[in-house]
Amino acid sequence: FASRRAMDIEGLGPAVAGVLWEAGLIDDLADIYSLTNDKLKALPRFAEKSAANLQAAIENSKQQPLHRLLFGLGIRFVGERASRLLAERFLHLEKIAGATTEELLSVPEIGPKIAAAVTAYFSADSSRRLIEKLHRYGLNFTEPSSGEQNLSLQDQTFVFTGSLNRFTREEARRLVEERGGRVASSISKNTTYLVAGRDPGSKLNKAAGLNLTILHEQEFLELLGE
Structure with a gap:
């Protein structure tokens, strides 16, 4: 829940x-959001500064977009990709919670296993109590609509090979997906770009053989607008 990929x-x-x-x-x-500076300072690991820093990070996390919150809830089979797809389709946590199986299955890439897991999670009394507590603490339950998002990479598929200097592979993937793109693990005719870092593997030769566009890290950064 608190990880960089979720509520950060x-x-x-x-x-x-x-x-x-x-x-x-x-x-x-939800009890994370009940922590006060005084409660934290009373613990053996916390001084004034560390308590204040953690409390500030907790407060800032309330504004994370819906897809991060949904991923952080730890619903079975619902990873980062599924969380983003559901958030972008329904735009509000309550709408996901109230969605029928048919409505969930209408979301591209959401299959019966994920739909059943989402339905089961939000049907549980414990989950409903947790969501109510999170709402009382003021967490954001919404996802920016497509008109508010940067979708500069929409419908584009990226594959990575080698190591990047500025990002981990996971961070690079998140940046692509936040802009509407997809990341695949292997080269295919549907690949838009191969991003080649240090010590690229065999994917580089395969991409060249298919005449795919190959980006080096600086070109990838420029495409992101970084």
Whole structure:
């Protein structure tokens, strides 16, 4: 939930979460948002600055877009890609929670297994109580509409090979998906770009053989608008 790929609460790793749990300060995910500066400073791992930094990170996380919150809930089979697709289609957590199986299946790439898992999750009393608590703490339940999003890479498919200097592979993938693009693991005729970093593998030769567009890291950054 607190990871960089979800709510991105810097300073709330497994060790700190364990301390909070042992101190009886958190019982579920929503309890993170009940933490105050005084509660944190009373713990053995926290000084004034570290407590203030964590509280600020928690407060900032309330504004994360819906797809990050949905991923952070840890619904079975619902990874980052599915979370983004669902958020972009329904735009509000309550609409996802109330969606029928047929409505969920109408979302591209959402199959019966994911649809069933989403339905089961939001049907559970414990999930409904958690969502209500998160709402009371003021978390954002919405996703920007397509008109508000940067979709400069929409319908474009990227494959990566080699290591990038500025981003991890996971960070690069997220940047592409945030702009409407897709990342695939292998080269195909549907590949739009191959991004080649340091020490590229056999994908580079295959892309050249298919006359695909090959981007080096700086060209990739320019395409992103970074």
